Every structure is written in C-alpha cells, then in structure tokens.
Amino acid sequence: MRTVRVLTAALLAGAAALTVAGTAAADTPSASPGPTSSGKADSAPTEAGTSFRTATPLRPGQRATAGASTGDYLYWVLPVDAQQRVTVKATVTLPETASRHGAATWQLDVYDGLRRRQACTYGTQARAAAKEAPSVELSCTLRTVRAGAEPWANDPLPGSYYVRLTVLDLPEEDLGLPVRAAVEATVAETGGAHAVDGALAAPLVPATVTGSLREPEDGWSGGWWSDRWLWTAAGGVLGALAGIFGYSLTRGAGRPSRVPPGA
Incomplete structure (x- = not known):
C-alpha cells in the first residue's frame, strides 16, 4: 500500500x-504589435479602401478611421486564425442634420478570403439612423474560425477577412455628403473546444493583399497550446x-x- x-x-x-x-499558457496575453522597421509601433489606419483589392490592412485591436462620402463602399482587411472569434464594430458619424433630407440605413458586412459573406452570430449588422441622429453604431460577431472544413461547407477558415461598410438606403439628395467612419476588430481565443483534426495547407490570403497583410503575432495556426x-x-x-x-x-x-x- x-x-x-x-x-x-x-x-x-x-x-x-x-x-x-496549461493555465499559464492559456492566460498569457497575445503580444502587442511590435515595432516596425522604422522603430515605431504600428499606427492605426486613417483611410479605407474602396474595393476588395484596395482594402486597407487592419490589425486586431486597432481602431481605424476614415473620411468618406455618403454612398462610398469602405473596405478593411485583417488576419484571423483558427480557434479565434472576431467581433467587428463600426461607428459612422453622420453629416449635420440641416444638410440631410431623411433617414439612412447603414450596414456592416464581413467576408472571408474567398469573398464569401459570413453570417453574424449576433450583433446589429444593419441599422437605420433617423434624420436627427448624430451617428450610427453597428457590430458583427462571426462564428469561431475553424482549422479545416468540408469542401461543401461555408465554415469560416483561417486567413484574411474583409470588413465592408456602406449605406443601403437614403434620400438621393444625401448622396455625397461627408461622413466619418471608425472601425475596430477584436479577436477572442476560444480554445480547444472548437479544435478540429486537420488544417488548411495555407491560409486564405489572396495574392492582392499578401504583401500588405501581416500574419498573426504567433504565425498562422502557430499556437501549440489547447485546453484539450x-x-x-x-x-x-x-x-x-x-x-x-x-x-x-x-x-x-x-x-x-x-x-x-x-x-
């Protein structure tokens, strides 16, 4: 005995x-963006692209801003890895009430690297702003990104994710009025509960953004730790x-x- x-x-x-x-590894916060070659930390974007090909790179945790005209399509792109759940929030500062002619409906969409529109699990993806409203706020939380999926599935996969912000409905007279947009994306680690066997050979990062979109801090699917x-x-x-x-x-x-x- x-x-x-x-x-x-x-x-x-x-x-x-x-x-x-395991607890120490799981609780260790992700590294913040390091200094660039110029010795300065990455600065948040102050402009937005107008198409998928010209989308402005955005790092998780950054707050991007951009000035635009009502009716423009605004695009940003960010990296999201397996076992991560991304939440995108947008705030649009609307023109002066005196210059507007009625309500406007704004919408926030998120697409993966294959330009497939991903459904929001929760959040206010589209919202109508009254003529007197000074701003409108939108949000979208995606499903957890999977390491792999069946060919027929529409599961979110590791790679680049495009954020698109635009107005859907408004009086024609209000087209072209100046607006100010702010977008922020946060990423939460979901752990081994969403881990699957197998993985993509390469992340879904189109060649048009490969040179400008930086990979996650620990590399694509580089985190070895899982609560499994x-x-x-x-x-x-x-x-x-x-x-x-x-x-x-x-x-x-x-x-x-x-x-x-x-x-």
Missing part, C-alpha cells in the same frame, strides 16, 4: 504541474489512478487470511 500511495502522490503532482502550466491538453492529461491521470486502485483491491482480495494460533 505504501507503493500505491507513492505512485498516487506522484501522479497527482504531475497533474497539478500540467494544470498550472488538460483534458487529455487529466484523463490519463484518472485512468492510472483507477488502475492502481483496482490493483490494490485485487491484491488485497487475493491474500490468504491468517489463521489464529491454536484454532
């Missing part, structure tokens, strides 16, 4: 070490403990009982 206790204590200590290591490691280690420890406990029971049951002297 002493051997059993020693083995049990060793296994529990190993499990605790794995748990601490904890579940696997815990399962192994519990299995070992169950085996040791069963062995101790069978060993104790197989011992012959001692007969008292003189019986």
